Amino acid sequence: MPDTMNRSKHYDAIVIGAGPAGLTAGIYLSRARLRTLIVSEGTVGGQMILTHEIANYPGVENISGYQLAGIMKKQALAFGCEIRSNVSVRNLEPVGEMKSVTLSDGSTCTSDSIVLTPGGRSRTLGVPGEDNFKGRGISYCATCDGDFFTNKEIIVVGGGNSALEEAVSLTKYASKVTIVHQFDHFQAFEHAVEEAENHPGIRFLMESTITGFYGNDNLEHVTIRNLKSGRIINYKTNGVFIFIGYVPNTEFLKGRIELNKWGEIVVHEDMSTGIQGVFAAGDSIAKRFRQVTTAVGDGTVAALAASGYLHELKVKHKQLISA
Amino acid sequence: MLYTNLKHLETAADHNQAISENENVMVICGRMGPMCIPVYGIAEELETEYRHVKFYDMEFDNPESRVIRSLPEVRGFMGIPFTIYYKNGKVVKATSSIQTKDQLTAILDREFAAPVNA
Numbered sequence: 001m002p003d004t005m006n007r008s009k010h011y012d013a014i015v016i017g018a019g020p021a022g023l024t025a026g027i028y029l030s031r032a033r034l035r036t037l038i039v040s041e042g043t044v045g046g047q048m049i050l051t052h053e054i055a056n057y058p059g060v061e062n063i064s065g066y067q068l069a070g071i072m073k074k075q076a077l078a079f080g081c082e083i084r085s086n087v088s089v090r091n092l093e094p095v096g097e098m099k100s101v102t103l104s105d106g107s108t109c110t111s112d113s114i115v116l117t118p119g120g121r122s123r124t125l126g127v128p129g130e131d132n133f134k135g136r137g138i139s140y141c142a143t144c145d146g147d148f149f150t151n152k153e154i155i156v157v158g159g160g161n162s163a164l165e166e167a168v169s170l171t172k173y174a175s176k177v178t179i180v181h182q183f184d185h186f187q188a189f190e191h192a193v194e195e196a197e198n199h200p201g202i203r204f205l206m207e208s209t210i211t212g213f214y215g216n217d218n219l220e221h222v223t224i225r226n227l228k229s230g231r232i233i234n235y236k237t238n239g240v241f242i243f244i245g246y247v248p249n250t251e252f253l254k255g256r257i258e259l260n261k262w263g264e265i266v267v268h269e270d271m272s273t274g275i276q277g278v279f280a281a282g283d284s285i286a287k288r289f290r291q292v293t294t295a296v297g298d299g300t301v302a303a304l305a306a307s308g309y310l311h312e313l314k315v316k317h318k319q320l321i322s323a
Numbered sequence: 324m325l326y327t328n329l330k331h332l333e334t335a336a337d338h339n340q341a342i343s344e345n346e347n348v349m350v351i352c353g354r355m356g357p358m359c360i361p362v363y364g365i366a367e368e369l370e371t372e373y374r375h376v377k378f379y380d381m382e383f384d385n386p387e388s389r390v391i392r393s394l395p396e397v398r399g400f401m402g403i404p405f406t407i408y409y410k411n412g413k414v415v416k417a418t419s420s421i422q423t424k425d426q427l428t429a430i431l432d433r434e435f436a437a438p439v440n441a
Contacts, residue, residue, distance in 0.1 A: 049364070050360060066326065066360055134402065135401060
């Protein structure tokens, strides 16, 4: 490590993301007495804090995601881990022994290793008007906002389990629910499809997509394009609930780390990436199951592998000095 | 029950006291759901930075939160949380649904001034 380096901003490891994978990595790394910084674009806890009740986390009978995240954060801080939340990564230089991370507040930190745990987020439609009517007719959470649409006609967008299950739950409030889905079939489990198809309050617009949201103060209508015929219709509605899956938060890694066609980080068994000293864990990696428990497991493996890498790096530097 | 680390407003009287005794007040009225939790989390972090602002939350399903739900500024809101910004007891801004840290700080800076050490 050069003498000129500003040690106050140099870490053994920088963890990018503060969901269960990132917090676990932070706990393990800082407990190993490695100087560790966790940076998080959002609130500490990631997607976990959005889970109302976690009943399958071993050792804890029942806990909210918010509370579990709070405990993990406390554990990480107790071991000396630094946490900076609500800052995004502006630039990442992962190649070479010295890694560098520039944050949205303009500060730059360096480290000997990086653990990537940026997680994922709900996918948006990305069509005109979507931002304007968020909270004024467009929602991404049925349990949060369903009761605002009592006796109104609404649309649910999507064809997976979340879309169909939430469509059924929204029939408690809405007078009519129309599911708009881009394909001619659903991706949801059979039982969810069956329940939605047999529900008298639900109708379907298949092979269709919303192309715009319109209204004055509140959402009043949408335009829907039939993907087969190309025909566009105006559809009056006061509410649209969007459930079209998740996307990994890996845009900032494009061209820097190997991603698969879905934008997920490609990792080896020990959570190492193709770049030496860079590891990844949690929902943003290419894998099948995404649970709090799997994220915690990934985070543990990534932290232990990073610890091993840092140990080897120190041995190598010592040998160079003594040579 | 809201299990955040913000100060909770339990009654309309608490609410009225908070906005009458403090120049700059932000109240997040919501539930423990995915649209609300990130906003509580950001507010918790901003508390230390924006010492000239008092941050509170109030449970949306508490009948006492009618004091917020009946504000003319939230008419037409169809997404929680309802986040209300008060200056000298008067509503200066209200937003519906989830907000980012940048969106929150932009409002705080504009309505209540940026923190001195920023």
